Amino acid sequence: MADKEQSATRRTYLKSGLAVAAGGLIAGCTGNSGEGTTTKSGSNATATSTSESTTEATTESSDGDSYTVSMAPMGDVEFDGVPETVFTRLTHHAGMAFALGHGDAVNSMHAPDYYDALWNQFVVRLDGVSLDWSGLYSSWEPTKEKLYELDSDVHLADPANVAALGSWSSADLEEIEQNVSPWFGNTFSDRNRSPPSEWADAYQFYGLWEIFEKVAQVFKAEAKYEALASIHDDLLQTISSNLPAEEDRPTAVMLASRDFETIYAYDANQPGYLTAHMRPLGVESAFGDDFESGSTVDFETLLEADPDVIFSLGGMHPTTDMVATRAMFTDDPVGSEISAVKNGRIHAQGARYQGPILNLFQLEMTAKQLYPEQFGAWPTYEKGPYPEIPEDEQLFDRQRVADIINGTN
Incomplete structure (x- = not known):
């Protein structure tokens, strides 16, 4: 590996300012954010709400020439061509590559077999679209040696998030950037949480679709982004115009648990892209404004909060038994008294680290689960893929989405 480390980089790109960002010397980024997201400089966050996002300029010449895409925390990153192999850690980035027709380019991700099975529960409803992430390198905490071996054209991952693992130094990040390919990703916008201190001044929070817009520029797939964003905008308009008072x-x-010995509770209104399918529905948090999302709870705590609806994260995964999940509540003397349980409103969900395609399905699904009178009934889900919804009750056009992904629209 040493010879390769010392050799000239095989890809031509402009350094993204990674070393400066890691040193905390870049001024705080500013810009517009959509979906009620937050722009942050250091530890002070200022909420903004806009209907459209403003994207920093992307310089691009003729095909084959280099082009620059800018996103925090990397700054300007130059590419010499559309990436053909893509390293990812988290599925919101992998899902973006997939939405742009580059799902097969992904060579790594966290828990690939788990997410391959979960994503395909939704993808099956897109005619002619396929996805196969099974058997990829599981990249929760990647090594430099493995990144050299993968030799990816882009590391679609947040360098600040990799730095937070504790096993990567700024020098390590720079080495991979220089000798393999650039980093390009944003993860701490998941809950608008603070990055490592050395990255704070370089950081900015984005909505899910804002990150997607910038990833689309990396793949020179702006037209696909615009087409999918139009569907997303129409879906949000359908939802907002039909919400009850x-x-x-x-x-x-939202609850997550493997065995219900330990139950994690998540605020449905929390800022960040993890709730990009929840916030547009205007649901009220069962725990109030002071609840720390991700806290552990028991049935007594849940009964005290008494939610009208419980969402079971990962409930649509093929290995999850929703019948057993509901029975854990109904068979418990305390759990059975919770309003959501008494009224049969424990619903399966997919994943919080969602890409744009999963976001479309989960917006539709959640709208029906919360407001069946306004958006049509959601079937009682026990197992299997995303239910077949009658065409006149679908909230977005599956065939149009499939055609965009496949490049046939």
Whole structure:
């Protein structure tokens, strides 16, 4: 590996300012954010709400020439061509490559077999679209040696998030950037949480679709982004124009647990792209404003909060038994008293680290789970793929989405 480390880089690109960012010397980024997201400089966050995002300029010449894409925390990153192999860690980035027709380019991700099975529960409803992430390198905590071996054209991952693992130094990140390919990703926008201190001044929070827009520029796939964003905008308009009055909306909580010995509760209104399928629905948090999302709870705590709706994260995975999940509540003397349980409103969900395609399905799914009178009933899900929804009750056009992904629209 030493010879390769010392050799000239095989790809031509402009250094993204990674070393400067890691040293905390870049001024805080500013810009517009959509979906009620937050722009942050250091540890002070200022909420903004806009209907459209402003994207920093991407310089691009004729095909084959280099082009620059800018996103925090990397800054300007120059590419000499559309990436053909893509390293990812988290599935929101992998899902973006997939949405742009580059799902097969992904060579790594966290828990690939798990997410391959979960994503395909939704992808099956897109005619002619396929996805296969099984058997990829599981990259939760990657090594330099493996990144050299993968030799990816882009590391679609947040360098600040990799630095937070503790096993990577700034020098390590720079080495991979210089000798293999650039980093390009944003992860701490998941919950608008603070990055490592050395990255704070370089960081900016984005909405899910804002990150997607910038990833689309990396792949020179702006037209696909615009087409999918139009579907997303129409879906959000359909939802917002049909929401019931605030006083008629239920309270809700998202839960995650493998065995119900330990239950994690998540705020459905939390800022960040993890709730990009929840916030547009205007649901009220069952735990109130002071609840720390991700806290552990028991049935007594849940009964005290008494949510009208419970969302079971990962409930649509093929290995999850939703019948058993519901039975854990109904068979418990405390759990059975929770309003969501008594009214049969424990619903399966997919994943919080969602890409744009999963976001479309989960917006539709959640709208039906919360407001069946407004958006059509959601079937009681026990197992299997995303239910077949009658065409006149679908909230977005599956065939149009499939054609965009496949490049046939």
